[in-house]
Amino acid sequence: MTPQYRAVKxxxxxxxxxxxxxxxxxxxxxxxxxxxxxxPIRTPILEHTELFTRSVGETTDIVYKExxxxxxxxxxxxxxxxxNTAGVARAVIEKGIAxxxxxxRLYYVGPQFxxxxxxxxxxxxxxxxxxxxxGVAGPAGEAELLEMLFAFLKAxxxxxxxxxxxxxxxxxxxxxxxxALRRHLAAHAAAFSEEDRRRLSENPLxxxxxxxxxxxxxxxxxxxxxxxxxxxxGRHHEExxxxxxxxxxxxxxxxxxxxxxxxYTRTVFEVLSKELGAQDAILGGGRYDxxxxxxxxxxxxxxxxxxxxxxxxxxxPFRPPAAGWVLVLPQGPEELSEALRVAAEVRLAAPGSxxxxxxxxxxxxxxxxxxxxxxxxxxxxxxxxxxxxVVLLGADExxxxxxxxxxxxxxxxxxxxxxxxxxxVGAGRQA
Ligand code: HAM
Numbered sequence: 114m115t116p117q118y119r120a121v122k123x124x125x126x127x128x129x130x131x132x133x134x135x136x137x138x139x140x141x142x143x144x145x146x147x148x149x150x151x152x153p154i155r156t157p158i159l160e161h162t163e164l165f166t167r168s169v170g171e172t173t174d175i176v177y178k179e180x181x182x183x184x185x186x187x188x189x190x191x192x193x194x195x196x197n198t199a200g201v202a203r204a205v206i207e208k209g210i211a212x213x214x215x216x217x218r219l220y221y222v223g224p225q226f227x228x229x230x231x232x233x234x235x236x237x238x239x240x241x242x243x244x245x246x247x248g249v250a251g252p253a254g255e256a257e258l259l260e261m262l263f264a265f266l267k268a269x270x271x272x273x274x275x276x277x278x279x280x281x282x283x284x285x286x287x288x289x290x291x292x293a294l295r296r297h298l299a300a301h302a303a304a305f306s307e308e309d310r311r312r313l314s315e316n317p318l319x320x321x322x323x324x325x326x327x328x329x330x331x332x333x334x335x336x337x338x339x340x341x342x343x344x345x346x347g348r349h350h351e352e353x354x355x356x357x358x359x360x361x362x363x364x365x366x367x368x369x370x371x372x373x374x375x376x377y378t379r380t381v382f383e384v385l386s387k388e389l390g391a392q393d394a395i396l397g398g399g400r401y402d403x404x405x406x407x408x409x410x411x412x413x414x415x416x417x418x419x420x421x422x423x424x425x426x427x428x429x430p431f432r433p434p435a436a437g438w439v440l441v442l443p444q445g446p447e448e449l450s451e452a453l454r455v456a457a458e459v460r461l462a463a464p465g466s467x468x469x470x471x472x473x474x475x476x477x478x479x480x481x482x483x484x485x486x487x488x489x490x491x492x493x494x495x496x497x498x499x500x501x502x503v504v505l506l507g508a509d510e511x512x513x514x515x516x517x518x519x520x521x522x523x524x525x526x527x528x529x530x531x532x533x534x535x536x537x538v539g540a541g542r543q544a
Contacts, residue, residue: 116132116138116219118515121237121238122231122237122319122344123228123229123231123237123238123265124237124238127470129494129541130494130495131431131465133495134426134431134432134433134495135240135422135426136178137434138336138425138426138429138431138433139222139242139421139461140525141265141268141269141431141526142186142220142222142242142265143163143189143222143263145261145262145265145268146220146244146261146265146402147427148264148271149257149260149261150218150235150263151219151220151246151261152216152218152219152220153219153220153221153222154204154219154221155221155223156194156195156197156200156201156203156204156221156223157200158193158194158223159191159192159193159194159357160191160192160194160199160200160203160383160517161189161190161191161192162180162182162190162191162192163190163202163367163465164192164200164408165180165192165194165195166195166198167199167287167377167408168199168374168375168404168407168408169195169196169199169374169375169376170316170375170376171223172312172315172316172319172375173319173373173374173375174319174322174373175195175196175227175373175374178228179195179227179228179229180192180193180195180226180227180228181193181195181226181227181228183450186446188233188464188506192224193226194226194404195225195226195227196225196241196374196419197221197223197225197241197243197419198243198245198261198374198376198401198404198419199376199384199408201221201243201417202245202404202405202408202410202415203334203403203411204403205217205219206405206408206409206410211247211405211411211413211468212411214249214412215247215248215249215252215413216246216248216249217246217248217336218244218246218542219244219245220242220243220244220245221241221243221244222239222240222241222422223240224238224239224240225239225240225241225537226239227236227239228241228387233389233427234389234421234423234424234427235393235512236452239421239422239423240394240421240422240423241419241421241422242419242420242422243398243417243420243426244258244262244417244418244459245415245416245417245420246258246415246417247405247414247415248412248413248415249414249415249416250402250414251349251352252352252355252356252395252516253356254351254400254414254416255353255356255357255380255400255416256353256356256357256360257429257455258398258416258417258418259276259357259360259362259363259382259418260282260360261358262396262418262420263362268433269425269429269430269431270429270432270433272432273430273440274363274370274384274395275363275364275365275382275384275443276357276362276363276365276369276384276448277364277365277367277370277382277383277384277385278353278354278357278364278365278366278367278380278381278382279337279338279366279367279368279369279370279380279382279438279455280338280339280342280346280347280349280350280353280379280380280381281338281371281372281377281378281381282341282343282346282378283343283372283378283379283431284378284403285341286338286342286343286526287338288339288438290318290336290337290338290339290340290341291316291317291318293314293335293336293341294318294320294335294336295300295317295334295339297331297336298313298317298320298328298331299313301327301331304323304327305328306323306325308388308515309321309323309325309328309500316375318371320332320364321371321373322373324325328523333369335369337368337369338368338371339368341539343540345524347380349379349380350379350380352424353380354366360473365460367489370382370383370396372399374408376401376403376404377398377400377401378399378400378401378403379399379402379403380399380400380416381397381398381400382398382399382418383396383397383398384396384397385505385524386424386428388427388429389424389427393424394420394421394423394424395421395425395428396418396420397418397419397424398416398417398418398419399416399417399418400414400415400416401415401416401417402415402520407470422429432495433495435491435495435496435497435500436466436467436495436496436497436500437463437465437466437467437496437497437500437501437502438464438466438468438469438487438494438496438497438500438501438502438536439456439459439466439468439469439502439504439534440468440469440470440471440480440483440484440502440503440504441456441465441469441471441503441504441506441530442460442471442477442480442481442503442504442506443454443470443471443506443507444476444477444483444506444507444508445474445476445503445508446474446475447476447508447511448474448506448508448511449470449472450509451471451506451511452470452474452504452506455504455516456468456469456470458534458535458538459504459534459538461526461535462536462538463500463535463538463539464536466500467496468478471483473500474513476533476534477505477507480502480503481519484501484503484505484521487501488501488521488522490518496523498521499522501520501521501522502518502519502520502521503519503521504516504518504519504534505517505518505519505526510531514531514532515528515530515531516531516534517529518537
């Protein structure tokens with residue numbers, strides 16, 4: 114049957130067991146982040162458009178061509194958030210905590226929206242896991258944040274990732290670098306695409322987002338922000354590298370890394386994964402010491418990162434711990450209410466297991482054949498084959514006050530008094 118309605122292009126539906134894997138990775142994240150003193154923040158998906166033009170930057174790809182922007186019923190321009198840093202900064206100012214006790218440690222897990230060309234690992238609705246640390250101007254801010262990030266990545270089973278890192282300095286660095294880049298590239302502009310010519314005239318830094326190989330080649334021997342770094346930013350950068358070295362976080366300096374958002378100052382970083390191809394980062398982040406003030410708040414230094422959750426789960430070796438599975442099988446509709454009570458007992462005795470009742474009461478033969486299919490797919494479904502059972506409840510068992518317990522791995526089955534159920538299930542779990 115051809116479906117009449119399809120998900121919007123670039124969006125997708127996720128089902129179990131993939132959703133179980135997402136949820137398990139998010140619990141690992143919540144545990145690691147909480148252990149570092151970070152608390153969850155939830156900001157609205159809808160924001161006023163101007164928040165992003167002001168913070169992410171009018172000439173960036175995100176604002177220029179990737180935002181879902183529309184007028185509401187009263188003509189105000191709203192945007193589905195393309196990223197969460199601006200929203201968090203706005204919320205912190207609005208709540209009045211930007212002038213409160215520091216540091217302020219917040220994280221988020223949630224959907225973001227960008228009108229990008231959909232391809233592997235790139236969607237129009239995608240998840241981000243991000244963290245923002247406010248109130249720390251010194252390099253210890255970067256050190257703590259990246260230490261937490263790597264604790265999380267390690268918990269997901271990554272072993273060989275390294276941070277690609279750079280310093281983009283201050284606003285003065287940015288404008289000097291921008292001018293130098295314009296001079297370096299001006300002679301070649303005639304061969305550029307219309308889009309790259311626009312970038313060159315409006316904001317040459319954005320040429321780093323160009324996909325044109327000849328532009329990329331020109332950029333490879335262009336000046337870098339490092340050529341214009343002020344002394345203090347240089348010292349800050351050296352200290353960040355030293356602290357990361359001490360924390361055992363592998364770093365590679367990448368002098369031409371500038372990132373696609375305008376709010377960064379000093380440190381910027383990304384983590385790439387070979388599985389995603391050269392252009393695609395699992396995560397990106399950096400310092401944004403002027404953002405809060407530019408949005409009308411106090412001068413408040415900050416540093417943060419956001420991980421692309423879809424990309425992360427695509428490449429992470431992480432598998433959630435396998436769970437037990439029990440099917441309670443009534444022989445027919447007469448045994449159904451007993452089956453529901455048995456299932457409740459098994460759930461109490463085997464916490465964490467998935468306990469199902471054959472609600473359609475189709476009989477033992479069909480029920481056991483379904484159990485066999487699920488047993489065959491155990492690995493994909495995230496079940497532990499050693500802990501997969503069927504409880505058979507027939508008219509005989511009901512009359513005798515017993516249950517029959519079948520171990521799917523061994524095929525063995527045993528009938529015992531119903532009152533022994535909890536003890537037997539509990540003992541099975543320890544075996
Ligand atoms: P970003 O580099 O624009 O930074 O996005 C962070 C990550 O989100 C990317 O590295 C990528 O993994 C993922 N991502 C971006 N676009 C897509 C897409 N269309 N589909 C799938 N994944 C995507 C930011 O968003 C900043 N707010 C990060 C930050 C936080 N800086 C400081 N604090």
